[in-house]
Amino acid sequence: MAKKQLIMEKALELFAKQGFEATSVQQITDHCGISKGAFYLSFKSKDELIVALIDHFMRQFTADIDYVVNHEQNDADLLYDFYYTTFQSFNKHSDFAKILMKEPTQSFNEELFTKLHNYNKSIEKVILSMIDRLYGEQANDLKYDLAFCIKGFMNTYSELFLLYKLPIDLDLLARSLVEKTDLLAKNMTLSFISDELIQMIDQPLNEERTLDQIVEIVEKNIEDMEDSIEKESLILLKHELLEPSQHPAIVKGLLENIRQHPHCKWAAYLLRRHFGIK
Amino acid sequence: MAKKQLIMEKALELFAKQGFEATSVQQITDHCGISKGAFYLSFKSKDELIVALIDHFMRQFTADIDYVVNHEQNDADLLYDFYYTTFQSFNKHSDFAKILMKEPTQSFNEELFTKLHNYNKSIEKVILSMIDRLYGEQANDLKYDLAFCIKGFMNTYSELFLLYKLPIDLDLLARSLVEKTDLLAKNMTLSFISDELIQMIDQPLNEERTLDQIVEIVEKNIEDMEDSIEKESLILLKHELLEPSQHPAIVKGLLENIRQHPHCKWAAYLLRRHFGIK
DNA sequence: CATACTAATGACTACACGGTCAATTGTCAA
DNA sequence: TTGACAATTGACCGTGTAGTCATTAGTATG
Structure with missing residues (x-):
């Protein structure tokens, strides 16, 4: 079991640096100080490794922000905590976040694409529940747009410290995004993303636990x-x-x-x- | 020369579907109905092909939005035209846009990374000049944040019709993003991205210290x-x-x-x- | 110490890739 | 029809890959 951990850690480093396709199993095992055969004792294939990595981190991330959103008592701090936790997590697991950013979302197999889509949906769910709690009916028609904007902020701002290794003032970042989000939530009137549109996206990929x-x-x-x-x-x-x-x-x-x-x-x-x- | 066009068109289709790495030269030539040797009469290497594709489309796209921003006389329509043109272009060249979205930005060689970074900068420049014209000093400290938000909107909303092939009401999309952008521009107070930060991003790519x-x-x-x-x-x-x-x-x-x-x-x-x- | 069992190895296979080039086909002026 | 030249081909090469498996090293038990 410890071997599995080791491989995942070392592989993550290489994937973040060179990409998944460009990293060979040989390189991974060299970096671990084990043999190629040993790799296949822990994982059935290279694909299984990337799946394990994605599951490991996405589960943690989803669980983290879900916990924050459900346990922050004070509405005034909710958005801030959400952004702070999110970017702190990106920062802590930057190697993994890099992989997620860089890898061709669909050039893996279909299974992985659906998997990522589902994690994406889980996160969206958390965001939507946060929006609902903070703005309720006030933003009912606009909730999906708001969720998309929040995801847009997450994506674009995280590039700053994932692609370029810049020093980041997490507190300022979170506060500035809270302001932006709040402005949009309280003043937007035009909704682009309707329930129907969301349904069309979700249709083929329903899956309940x-x-x-x-x-x-x-x-x-x-x-x-x-x-x-x-x-x-x-x-x-x-x-x-x-x-x-x-x-x-x-x-x-x-x-x-x-x-x-x-x-x-x-x-x-x-x-x-x-x-x-x- | 017509051969070059043919290869670029056919290769684009395959790259969009399977990704760059996952598409072999053999597949491309099969899809074109020519031999492998013929491919190397038009392009010195597979890398040269992807560079040609990126140059072709990025030049066009950059030029397009630059033209719109420089030629729209009416300030009231400027933002709308910008968004409309942008998404229309994404839609028209969706195969290429997909490649841009999906490909691991840095797993190409260093040269390509800098190239993409530079195009990115050109686009940012256009966006910044637009912000400057519309909001002038009012948003001076906030211009980079605003530009990042605009890029965030572009990225996130384009996923809707690039990843999932949904029918899009371009007019509504543009209008709703204009509203969001205008709200942010006129009410934001907290700036996260400073001149200093932007310098840090640009510096290391120009030359090594x-x-x-x-x-x-x-x-x-x-x-x-x-x-x-x-x-x-x-x-x-x-x-x-x-x-x-x-x-x-x-x-x-x-x-x-x-x-x-x-x-x-x-x-x-x-x-x-x-x-x-x- | 011997035996039984597991963990780990790395040479090996089969294959796919990018790129080359001698050989072939097509073209056209003389 | 011929011959010179250009365009095109696809078998071939070297390299690097994912994955296998007979063999060996290590360890616990009687």
Whole structure:
């Protein structure tokens, strides 16, 4: 298992520097100090590696901003926290963010394209729920436009420190984007993106998580973990999934236990949604 | 010469569908109904083909929007015409636009990266001149932010019809973006992107700084500063420039000391690059 | 120490790519 | 019809790739 981590870390560095296609398995294994055969003990193919990387980081990122949006009590700070967390995350995982920016979104296989599309949708969902909470009906017709603008800000401003390694004042960046977003939300009148348009985009790619899928993911997580409070919490949560019996407060506590564990963020996110707990 | 046109057209289709790396010369020539040898009569290499494509379309696009911005007499229509022309062009040359969106900006060679950067700069220049004409001093500090927002709108909204082939009401799109842009221009107060930041982006691509130049800049910085930890750090870093002797960890620490100092950002940036420290 | 088992290796295969060039075909003036 | 020249071909080359597997090294057990 540790081998898998090592490969993912080292491969990430190379992918960010040279791109996915341009990096050979040989280079990766050299960089890890292992043999080529060992690589194929951890991953069935090079494609499986890139999928694992994308899952790992996108889950973490989605879970992070979802948590922020659901746990910030003060409406006045919500947007700021969202932007701050987002860019902090981009900054921390800049190697991965670079890959996402640079790689030809669709020249991978179809499966990966849908996967990325779905993560994109999850993020959009978080953004939309934030918009709804802050501006409610006031911006109902305009919510998709607003979400698109927010995504546009995220994309364009992140280039600044991903392509060029510039020193960034995260606080100022977040504040300036809050202002922009707030201005648009409160004064826009013309909506371009309608419900219909969104439906046309989503149509072919609907996919809901079933209980079984969540259980499966949680179980996989449990296997990979060392004995700890977090592992115990996950096991208890798994039982709760199959046979709900505990008080919501207990469930919430268990979720809080695993929230910060890097490998549990995605599971925590799915569980939070499943149990309907903020 | 007609052969060259044919190859460019057919190759464009394949690149848009599969990406540049994933398309072989054999596939291109098959698609053209010519032999592989014939390809190399028109282009010295596959790289030369992609360069030709990028030049062809970027020149056209840059020239198009430049013309619109310079020839629209009526200020009231300027923004609208800009957006309308832009998206019309994206739509007309959607195959090429797709390539631009999808291709790993830097996994080509360095030459191509600079080339794209320069086209990007040309477009930014057009946008900035438009902002200047419409909002003049009113938005002077905010012009770069405004330009970034406009580029963000262009990127994000164009995805709608590049990735998903949706029918687009160009007129509504342009009008809605004009409203957004105008709102931001007239009400923003917080600027994130300063002249200094823009300089940092442009500098390293023009030419690599020599050691002497860096020393000179650092020395100027030291002179201008009052006695402080930051000044001491800078002095130590200057010695390190001339006679490398310290451990990387120490260098990194010194850089961290001056990172937040407003007048040191540029020097810190150059030093980070010089010492190869993230 | 011997045995059984797992983890790790790297030479190897099969293949696809960009690019070359001797050989072939097409063209047209004499 | 001939011959000189230009245009075009596609088999071929060197290189580098993803992925395999017989072999070896390492480790735990009786």
